[in-house]
Amino acid sequence: MKYEIILFDVDDTLFDFSLSEKKALHKAFVEFGLPTGLAEYEDNYKEISKVLWRDLEQGLTTLSELRVERFRRLFLTQELEINADTFSSVYLGYLGKETHLVQGAVKLCENLVSCRLAVITNGFRDVQTSRIGRSPLCNTFEQIIISEEAGFQKPEKGIFDYAFSKLQVTDKAKVLIVGDSLTSDIQGGINYGIDTCWFNPNIKENNIGIKPTYEIRKLPYLINIVLKMES
Template identity: 80%
Template sequence: MKYEVILFDVDDTLLDFSISEKRALHRAFLEFGLPTGVKDYEASYQEISKVLWRELEQGLTNLSELGVERFKRLFLKHELEIHAEVFSGVYLGYLSKEIHLIQGAMEVCENLADCRLAIITNGFTDVQTSRIGGSPLSNTFEHIIISQEAGFQKPAKGIFDYAFSKLQITDKAKVLIVGDSLTSDIQGGIDYGIDTCWFNPHQKENNLGIKPTYEICKLIDLMQVVENI
């Protein structure tokens, strides 16, 4: 087997972040007296959040700032008198309890038992630890590398250095990273010199000029990638 270590992204790779985010947002808005908050403000929130996450990948902001700033901008835009930092804390608390596996995640991890499996994710340590730890995958991974703890976020080289140090990896040729984000997971892997597998369930067009080693639209297809090699 060519790959001895598989590095998995978490959100929208192993766990369905879209469902988790929407449910956590709804519960937070409900707590602040806005039962239709998701319906009214989700589109704006997604636009704002997308910009800030891209800035995070580019090293233009940090995770703590992002967590509050996205709500600060949202509430300013819609003239809502809500304390952004307080709302962020409530939202993250609910998010940490939202656990929804991507179809095939359990089966893939079970079938890759001969490989060393690890997580490499951008996000808040408490939230990601809680979600992974509360999932059926809790005892699956040798290490869980989270950007807030590592001090670097994908695609930065630093988070890969941190992961390789934790896992004591010396041969990049034996490592594969699997993730849904071209700009984070795939670009990070390419820049670090490891093979990449783009999980693209919605078959999005790749017009970024970022070329993964492999592309799959179902998580279970990862088995073909690993076994065929």
């Protein structure tokens, strides 16, 4: 077997984050008396959120700051008198209940029972543990490594040190990280010296010079990569 330990990203790798985010945002806006809020503000919110998550990867902000700042900026831009901290708490509460999986996720994990599976994710502990715990993958992972607990986020080496310590593994050649983000998952794996697999279902162009070990369009394609015998 080529790899013994698989580190999975969560959002947009095993879980359909776009759908989960959309549903949680809609419910939060409805609770705050804005039933059309998703349609009106989603694009602006995503632009703001994308910038802040990139800042997080680059160490320019913290997760606790990001939690509220994305909504503070949105409400300021849209001239909405809503408390960003309160709205964030409501949104994250709904998000923790959204468990939509990417097609093929359950079957993939079932076919990798001979491997040690773990999660390594940038995000909020309560949200991620709730989503995984409520999903069909609830008993799948040996460890759930979350940046809020680790004190580091991908692509920082610290979160991988934390993961390797939790998993009690030292042989990097036996570990593969799988994720959808070139700058977070793939760059993080490269920085740490482990093989990487870029999950790219939408066939995005890679024009930033980050070169994954493998690239797949569908999750089941990972099975042959992971289980292939050493030549």
